[in-house]
Amino acid sequence: MKDLTRKKIDSATIITGAIVIAVLLASFIAEQFMPATSMLFTVLKKSATYALVAVSMNLLNGFTGIFSLGQAGFMLLGAYTYGIFTIPVAERMNVYQYYNGGLVQFVVPWYVAMLLAGLVAAFFAFLIGLPVLRLKSDYLAIASLGFAEIIRALFQWDKLGPITNGSNMLRLFPSFNDFNIRNASGEVVVYLDTLVPLLITTLCVGIIVLLINSTFGRALKAIRDDEIAAEAMGIRLASHKRLAFCVSSFFAGVGGAMLAMYQATVQANGFTTIMTYEILLIVVIGGIGSVTGSCLSAFLFVAASEWWLRFLDQKQMLGNFEVPLLRNGFRRVVFSIIIMVVVLFFRRGIMGTKELPDLIRGFKNRRRKEAASK
Numbered sequence: 001m002k003d004l005t006r007k008k009i010d011s012a013t014i015i016t017g018a019i020v021i022a023v024l025l026a027s028f029i030a031e032q033f034m035p036a037t038s039m040l041f042t043v044l045k046k047s048a049t050y051a052l053v054a055v056s057m058n059l060l061n062g063f064t065g066i067f068s069l070g071q072a073g074f075m076l077l078g079a080y081t082y083g084i085f086t087i088p089v090a091e092r093m094n095v096y097q098y099y100n101g102g103l104v105q106f107v108v109p110w111y112v113a114m115l116l117a118g119l120v121a122a123f124f125a126f127l128i129g130l131p132v133l134r135l136k137s138d139y140l141a142i143a144s145l146g147f148a149e150i151i152r153a154l155f156q157w158d159k160l161g162p163i164t165n166g167s168n169m170l171r172l173f174p175s176f177n178d179f180n181i182r183n184a185s186g187e188v189v190v191y192l193d194t195l196v197p198l199l200i201t202t203l204c205v206g207i208i209v210l211l212i213n214s215t216f217g218r219a220l221k222a223i224r225d226d227e228i229a230a231e232a233m234g235i236r237l238a239s240h241k242r243l244a245f246c247v248s249s250f251f252a253g254v255g256g257a258m259l260a261m262y263q264a265t266v267q268a269n270g271f272t273t274i275m276t277y278e279i280l281l282i283v284v285i286g287g288i289g290s291v292t293g294s295c296l297s298a299f300l301f302v303a304a305s306e307w308w309l310r311f312l313d314q315k316q317m318l319g320n321f322e323v324p325l326l327r328n329g330f331r332r333v334v335f336s337i338i339i340m341v342v343v344l345f346f347r348r349g350i351m352g353t354k355e356l357p358d359l360i361r362g363f364k365n366r367r368r369k370e371a372a373s374k
Helices: 011-033 039-061 071-086 089-095 110-132 137-154 158-164 195-212 215-225 227-232 237-263 273-286 291-308 330-345 356-373
Strands: 188-190
Touching (some): 011 039, 011 195, 011 356, 039 071, 039 273, 039 291, 071 110, 071 137, 071 158, 071 237, 071 273, 110 237, 195 215, 195 291, 215 227, 227 237, 273 330, 291 330
């Protein structure tokens, strides 16, 4: 007898996997032949980081119905955890120069530190979630935003300097550039600094997708749609919300570690509410409840804000005519207008609640109908 509990993987899912693999291969090949200073690779690395954090936020806002604004705080925890545990012992006196080398005097591998970054963020999420998750909607958002601001202030406190280095930055820890394979003379032979963050994000997003499509994920969707009906069906609201909050924070912590690797430095004053709003904007533009939308909008957001519109910040001449309005800061004005247009014409985001396999299935169904009508 066939195992009726086993789901069949359809062709749309296989095509989606093939597209993801093709993107990874294309990025790997491109970084071997294009200049290492190309803005494309900077955008890919940062968008991979933002995509992971956006998907983690979407797990709460889109799939569970919990409106949290604490992602910057959990990213900060992840970034600092990664930095603290990966700074070489020989370099700690140079980094913690005002704190006698700091309290931590050992090093762990980067992947262990990245896992620790997620676990520390999840641990704090569990503690914060005990009182905060009792709140609803706007009150929950305000409480989680307050937590992020408190964490940012604490990490700049001189009393915690032996651990966090106070208001000074952490540096000299492994970054994405350290993944490049070099020869004996120090020249890069194989570039991996773009592929690695894309692989990490792909792995983490894949885990989140599996979680969303599991029994636990269906319970989260039931809570989002109707808490009373979900509780009547035997779903424990408090435990499911708390676990979703911890899982989301775990991946936000991993995203914070990735951001530290991207920037090669960590400083608490960079994890402001603006960062949380940027992540929220990515989720809204992509579609609340769509993992594909969050990944796509993360790339579009980073590329448009930091690459495609850069020319608007500089004076442009058409012959002897100077194009008006183009000056430093005008890029942000145009970018804001573009966001307003997108929100007006895509009320539910670019993808809405659909995923890439859904689009592929829809395209195949339309082709079948067209073929049948002929």
